[in-house]
Amino acid sequence: MTATLTAPPARGDERLARQSAFSRLAGRPEIGALVGAVVIFILFFVVAPPFREAPSIATVLYQSSLYGIPAVGVALLMIGGEFDLSAGVAVISSSLVASMTAYQLSVNVWVGVLVSLVVALAIGLLNGYLLVRTKLPSFLVTLATFFMLTGLNLALTKLISGGVATKDISDIDGFASAQAIFAQSFDVGGVSLRITLLWWIVFVAIATWVLLKTHLGNWIFAVGGADASARAVGVPVKKVKIGLFMTVSFLCWFTGMHILFSFNTVQSGQGPGNEFLYIIAAVVGGCLLTGGYGSAVGAAIGAFIFGMTEQGIVLAGWEADWFKFFLGAMLLGATLLNVYVRRRAETRK
Amino acid sequence: MSLVQLTGVGKNYGNITALSGIDLEVGESEVTCVLGDNGAGKSTLIKIIAGLHQHSSGTYEVNGREVHFNSPREALDEGIATVYQDLAVVPLMPVWRNFFLGQEKRKGLGMDSAFMRKTAKQELLDMGIDLRDVEQPIGTLSGGERQCVAISRAVYFGAKVLILDEPTAALGVKQSGVVLRYILQARERGLGVIFITHNPHHAFPVGDRFLLLKRGRSLGYYRKDEISRDELTALMAGGAELEELSHELDRGGGGVAAAAAKMLEQESKELGITPGSTP
Incomplete structure (x- = not known):
């Protein structure tokens, strides 16, 4: 069909009709989410007058960043063909470890922060190692970690702190500097923004660069798209998968640190349920649940949609329970769209 | 000197003999075809050459030097590359990304995308595949083009x-x-090709040597001037076995089966097979 033995083509190829900017955009994985985000923004802009004010937008962005940071890792992992049900709980595990290490051992909070990082990465390593070693589906492996972590969070907190929450650590050495990194607020034109927003942008930018411009990105797409083929051409499939699980753990740890340093104490029962938000953000953002396709920007837009909806429903004076219904409807819509997009991508031209 | 030479190679898995006494060689600008039915030991043989498995007996030489590969990577380092039937590419990824997958051209921390796009397009063109756009997902190419x-x-x-x-x-x-043409093209470029197939009609036009496998043993090893297409086909069709099949059908009774048996018998006659004598 396209194989001929003719002369080399001139610069550019006459068989390639110039694509308009619009049709090129329509081929991107995140386009569905972008359209959804615009529609939802307009909806709440119209029905909820308080939604139009700058502080509300700041709150929306803050809320979005809390979903968005772990969702970056979850999106990368999903492109790599796996998913992580333990992500939501791992966030809280990280804050609990940091908080209790610093409080119980009476050491600088940075020691707690680092111990927590090591523990978080170990959880990711365990997830990844079990997966590549046993070849079980990630659903089973991470479901197991999810329950184990949920139990550990509650039981160990009760055992060590004697309650369901950790002790306030705000007067321990190093708290101020840690708070400056993980949880400070700053003013832009009279609007108070949280630093997580900046971190979120940084993580999305790094993930996008890795995916599109580095060999690692190539490998991530390959292990998700066809791992046997990837292995056959020399891609270290197991290392890539383990690395992706550890990336998710790192970003969960980061979010956990934010929660710890903005509230000073942590409720040990929090977290379960959030893993689905991260996964749905990635799927709504155009990542294929089966792997091999998607983008970090898409997951960011997905998280932004949730941030907007969660705040918008409240600001519009509706019952907050509608949020859950909306989550489900959005997921269904996005999945159907994904099927369509994938078919298009496979039969383009 | 041969690029790859196997002498009396065998492979046992525990007490099971998967392959025994296989001789094979391929030199520069040569195509060696390995023919055999399902279960003949073709895949075991490739796995040994490709470095996925080690042989249990005989010798395996590359450029006259005996080797024992522990991984496909080691075989690759000696210039022995394997293209698997189903494992060639990642369908959703663009052609150029597939082309360089696993061996990306690095540039600083990232990779040199412009160079890779240009090179992929040019290399494919040199093989006679003129793609409109190396950005298209490789899944949109035809099966033959993907192999190429x-x-x-x-x-x-x-x-x-x-x-x-x-x-x-x-x-x-x-x-x-199309694929056969690329095999010849690769040969013209001075490569040695080991072409595994069960189709003698594909093997004969491009092959210089033919190794026939059956149940882990060599059924014959011929140079092109020693065997004709019909003899090759007859060997592949299993000579005596074709006869047996026809008897089997005959015994099964029924008019249709008998007719089929007649046809098989006729065919085996046309192929020049007389029971018990293989060329």
Whole structure:
């Protein structure tokens, strides 16, 4: 069909009709989410007058960043063909470890922060190692970690702190500097923004660069798209998968640190349920649940949609329970769209 | 001197003999075809040459030096590249990303995308595949073209010997023709090609040597001037076995089965098989 033995083509190829900017955009994985985000923004802009004010937008962005940071890792992992049900709980595990290490051992909070990082990465390593070693589906492996972590969070907190929450650590050495990194607020034109927003942008930018411009990105797409083929051409499939699980753990740890340093104490029962938000953000953002396709920007837009909806429903004076219904409807819509997009991508031209 | 030479190679898995006493060689600008039915030991043989398995007896030489590969990577470092039937590419990824997958051209922390796009396009063109757009997902190419991308990739990355695992098995007549042309092209470039197939009609036009396998043993090893297409086909069809099959059908009774048996008998006569005598 396209194989001929003719002369080399001139610069550019006459068989390639110039694509308009619009049709090129329509081929991107995140386009569905972008359209959804615009529609939802307009909806709440119209029905909820308080939604139009700058502080509300700041709150929306803050809320979005809390979903968005772990969702970056979850999106990368999903492109790599796996998913992580333990992500939501791992966030809280990280804050609990940091908080209790610093409080119980009476050491600088940075020691707690680092111990927590090591523990978080170990959880990711365990997830990844079990997966590549046993070849079980990630659903089973991470479901197991999810329950184990949920139990550990509650039981160990009760055992060590004697309650369901950790002790306030705000007067321990190093708290101020840690708070400056993980949880400070700053003013832009009279609007108070949280630093997580900046971190979120940084993580999305790094993930996008890795995916599109580095060999690692190539490998991530390959292990998700066809791992046997990837292995056959020399891609270290197991290392890539383990690395992706550890990336998710790192970003969960980061979010956990934010929660710890903005509230000073942590409720040990929090977290379960959030893993689905991260996964749905990635799927709504155009990542294929089966792997091999998607983008970090898409997951960011997905998280932004949730941030907007969660705040918008409240600001519009509706019952907050509608949020859950909306989550489900959005997921269904996005999945159907994904099927369509994938078919298009496979039969383009 | 041969690029790859196997002498009396055998492979046992515990008490099971998967392969025994196999001789095979391929030199520069030569195509050696390995023919055999399912379960004949073709895949075991490729796995040994490709470095996935080690042979249990005999010798395996590359450029006259005896080798024992522990991984496909080691075989690749010696210039022995394998293109597997189904494992060639990642369908959703663009052609150029597939071309360089696993051996990306680095540039600083990232990779040199412009160079990779240009090179992929040029290399494919040199193999006679003129793509409109190397950005298109490789899944949009035809089966034959996908195989060809995998072949030209192996050539670009310094393969001296190409092992092709049933590259034409899943293809139609026209697409198979395209792949066979690339095999000849690779040969013209000085590569040695080991072409695994069960189709003598694909093997005969391109092959210089033919190794026939059956139940882990060599049924014959011929140079092109020692065997005709019909003899090759007859050997592949299993000579005596065809007869047996016809008797079996005959015994099964029924008019239709008897007719089929007649046809088989006729066919085996046309192929020049007389029971018990293999050329």
